[in-house]
Amino acid sequence: MLYWKRQNGKRRLTLRGKEALAGYLFILPFLIGLLGLFLPMVVQSIRFSFSNLNVTSEGYTLSTAARHGFEHYLRALTIDPEFNRMLLGAIRDMFVNVPLIIIFSFFAANLLNQKFRGRTLARSIFFFPVLLSSGAILGLETSDLLLNSVNVAETGSDSIASFVNVAMLLREYTDLPIGIIEFLSNAVNGVYSIIIASGVQILIFLAGLQSISPSLYEASDIEGATAWENFWKITFPMISPLILVNSIYTIIDSFTSATNEMMTEIKTTIFTDIKYGFGSAMAWIYFICIAIILLVVGRMISKRVFYYDER
Amino acid sequence: MVLFQHKKRKKPNHSRGGDFVSILILLLFGSFMALPLVLAISNSLKPLEELFVFPPRFIVRNPTLDNFHDVFVLMVGSWVPFSRYIFNTVFITVIGTVGHLLIASLCAFALAKHKFPGRKLIFAIIVTALMFSTHVTAIPNYLIMSKIGWLDSYLALIVPAIAKPLGLFLMKQFMEQIPDSLLEAGRIDGASEFTVFLKIGMPQVKPAWLTLIIFSFQDLWNLQGSTYIYSEELKTLPYALSQISAGGISRAGATAAVTVIMMIVPITIFIISQSNIIETMASSGIKE
Numbered sequence: 291m292l293y294w295k296r297q298n299g300k301r302r303l304t305l306r307g308k309e310a311l312a313g314y315l316f317i318l319p320f321l322i323g324l325l326g327l328f329l330p331m332v333v334q335s336i337r338f339s340f341s342n343l344n345v346t347s348e349g350y351t352l353s354t355a356a357r358h359g360f361e362h363y364l365r366a367l368t369i370d371p372e373f374n375r376m377l378l379g380a381i382r383d384m385f386v387n388v389p390l391i392i393i394f395s396f397f398a399a400n401l402l403n404q405k406f407r408g409r410t411l412a413r414s415i416f417f418f419p420v421l422l423s424s425g426a427i428l429g430l431e432t433s434d435l436l437l438n439s440v441n442v443a444e445t446g447s448d449s450i451a452s453f454v455n456v457a458m459l460l461r462e463y464t465d466l467p468i469g470i471i472e473f474l475s476n477a478v479n480g481v482y483s484i485i486i487a488s489g490v491q492i493l494i495f496l497a498g499l500q501s502i503s504p505s506l507y508e509a510s511d512i513e514g515a516t517a518w519e520n521f522w523k524i525t526f527p528m529i530s531p532l533i534l535v536n537s538i539y540t541i542i543d544s545f546t547s548a549t550n551e552m553m554t555e556i557k558t559t560i561f562t563d564i565k566y567g568f569g570s571a572m573a574w575i576y577f578i579c580i581a582i583i584l585l586v587v588g589r590m591i592s593k594r595v596f597y598y599d600e601r
Numbered sequence: 602m603v604l605f606q607h608k609k610r611k612k613p614n615h616s617r618g619g620d621f622v623s624i625l626i627l628l629l630f631g632s633f634m635a636l637p638l639v640l641a642i643s644n645s646l647k648p649l650e651e652l653f654v655f656p657p658r659f660i661v662r663n664p665t666l667d668n669f670h671d672v673f674v675l676m677v678g679s680w681v682p683f684s685r686y687i688f689n690t691v692f693i694t695v696i697g698t699v700g701h702l703l704i705a706s707l708c709a710f711a712l713a714k715h716k717f718p719g720r721k722l723i724f725a726i727i728v729t730a731l732m733f734s735t736h737v738t739a740i741p742n743y744l745i746m747s748k749i750g751w752l753d754s755y756l757a758l759i760v761p762a763i764a765k766p767l768g769l770f771l772m773k774q775f776m777e778q779i780p781d782s783l784l785e786a787g788r789i790d791g792a793s794e795f796t797v798f799l800k801i802g803m804p805q806v807k808p809a810w811l812t813l814i815i816f817s818f819q820d821l822w823n824l825q826g827s828t829y830i831y832s833e834e835l836k837t838l839p840y841a842l843s844q845i846s847a848g849g850i851s852r853a854g855a856t857a858a859v860t861v862i863m864m865i866v867p868i869t870i871f872i873i874s875q876s877n878i879i880e881t882m883a884s885s886g887i888k889e
Contacts, residue, residue, distance in 0.1 A: 312794040313715030320708035323764035334741040497808035531774040
């Protein structure tokens with residue numbers, strides 16, 4: 291590929307070169323932000339994870355941690371009694387919840403995309419959990435005991451119990467054995483936390499469904515396709531790039547949500563116990579696990595994604 | 602005599618039974634989702650003695666606007682004029698959202714529709730950036746802000762919000778779907794690359810950026826930012842309101858009212874943008 295050629299002794303950009311130049315210009319602002327703000331942050335965090343950080347009156351000093359700097363990593367993996375359990379727990383939760391969230395949100399978006407009266411209202415209702423899980427309202431709740439009951443978006447499964455205690459209701463009105471009652475109440479609470487976690491995904495799918503050109507459906511209707519065929523031959527391939535977005539978003543969201551046990555542990559280690567080195571090391575082990583999972587899942591889905599006009 | 606009976610053909614995916622089922626399912630899930638909101642509103646209308654009833658009642662018995670009145674009184678009595686907090690949050694939200702939209706779309710357009718060396722690498726870095734939770738990066742982020750000297754200014758809140766990787770990722774996936782022939786047509790007619798982006802690319806993905814606006818607005822509107830901002834006159838509305846609720850039990854009613862007040866604006870933005878999305882396809886130019 292040639293990006294420039296010589297013409298009359300002068301170097302001139304070819305068409306391809308011009309396109310590449312325009313491309314670089316377009317991503318330049320983002321790149322500056324990335325290199326200026328994001329990368330230094332990453333580098334600093336890696337440095338912290340290999341050192342002991344001491345806070346002094348002038349700022350902080352770093353000294354290399356024991357065992358060639360790997361002390362914190364080894365401690366997390368081999369000495370800390372909770373770390374491995376929490377790590378596996380977070381991964382297990384992710385594998386259970388993510389497929390369910392994706393399927394549910396895709397389903398809900400398809401329903402919400404149909405024409406019926408009051409659908410803006412219906413969409414808004416599905417957006418509420420996103421609102422409630424946002425920073426300010428969470429902040430308000432933590433400072434107030436009463437509003438903890440509104441805290442559903444954050445703690446999900448725990449708080450539904452405060453409204454409708456499924457297990458208690460069942461025990462009172464039925465004679466089912468305790469095992470079945472537990473299973474049922476867990477299922478209900480699970481459904482609840484999945485619905486609550488899928489607000490953003492529904493919106494992304496909705497936007498995707500709305501950018502599918504109606505002319506595609508028109509053409510296939512004229513050719514006599516059924517709704518079922520339309521769904522699998524038009525809707526599904528056209529929305530597949532967003533299945534990739536949503537899967538990656540959901541995986542990350544599940545790993546980094548403030549309720550995740552692992553996240554809370556990292557946060558307490560760093561901010562409450564002020565062990566920045568150990569906390570950073572835990573965060574990096576956690577991060578590497580997420581990265582591997584994302585890489586595998588991303589590859590798997592990318593292979594099947596259909597791009598309308600791929601070059 | 603009627604020769605042709607025009608039978609109204611039902612659209613395949615629009616049968617009455619199907620409508621009924623889908624509305625039923627939506628009602629079921631919707632009621633799950635609306636539950637916390639209903640509770641929040643009902644709490645904000647409860648008089649103080651009713652807030653403390655145990656077990657808590659879901660629906661308010663004697664609705665009153667006292668709580669909202671309390672919030673208003675507290676606002677008037679604040680040290681910095683309350684309008685200042687509102688201005689700060691509106692300013693940060695608007696600049697941050699517009700900047701994010703512009704920069705993320707530009708970058709996404711280039712990544713999706715231009716070929717140049719290194720674009721795969723840049724995209725990989727962006728996906729990686731998605732993974733860094735704000736908790737993990739909080740301290741380095743603070744150190745960087747202090748080194749650049751952005752602490753205690755709007756920049757510390759606006760610039761990181763502009764560079765949020767999720768929006769970029771979302772826009773890139775949508776931009777992939779724009780037919781190249783449409784862009785080519787614009788280029789052949791002599792449009793500059795930026796015009797092609799603004800006049801052809803962006804209208805095609807209107808649902809995407811309307812959704813992006815919702816996300817960005819929602820994030821920034823609720824930004825407390827008290828880690829980076831020390832001057833009282835630069836602090837944000839969520840911070841000021843959280844101070845009201847910091848009063849503890851005696852402010853319980855006011856806190857409930859504050860929760861509702863904070864939700865109203867994002868919901869309005871959401872409804873406006875959603876009703877805009879519906880019209881999008883009518884104006885779209887895809888004809889292939």
